[in-house]
Structure formats: structure tokens, C-alpha cells
Amino acid sequence: MTNLRTDDALLRKLEAAASKTLSADELRKQRISFIMGTLKDNSTVTRAKITEVLAVQEGKKTAA
Numbered sequence: 653m654t655n656l657r658t659d660d661a662l663l664r665k666l667e668a669a670a671s672k673t674l675s676a677d678e679l680r681k682q683r684i685s686f687i688m689g690t691l692k693d694n695s696t697v698t699r700a701k702i703t704e705v706l707a708v709q710e711g712k713k714t715a716a
Contacts (some may be wrong), residue, residue: 664707680706683706684702684706686702687702688702704716
């Protein structure tokens with residue numbers, strides 16, 4: 653069995669990041685990134701289209 657140990661500085665940074673409250677803009681960017689990541693490689697959906705659809709869903713823009 654190996655004796656693996658995580659760097660203490662890395663653990664502190666991870667704990668700080670986990671406790672940080674994200675802004676609305678940061679959450680939106682994460683949502684867009686998540687959606688992009690779930691698309692198939694041959695998808696024709698663009699980041700701009702996802703952004704547009706989310707704006708409509710959030711009531712920030714009317715559907716075209």
C-alpha cells in the first residue's frame with residue numbers, strides 16, 4: 653500500500669474555494685460551461701445560442 657498525502661497548501665486552497673459564494677455572473681458562466689461540456693462533439697449548438705436561450709429562460713430577453 654502506498655502512503656499518498658495531499659499537499660496542505662492545496663487542501664487550504666480547495667477549502668477556501670469551496671466556501672466562496674459565487675456571483676450571479678460566475679454561476680451563469682459555470683452553467684454555460686456545464687451545458688457546453690454535455691454536448692456531443694458533433695453538436696452544432698454554439699455558446700452564443702446557449703447564452704441566448706438562458707437569457708430567455710431567465711426573463712432577461714424575449715424569444716426571437
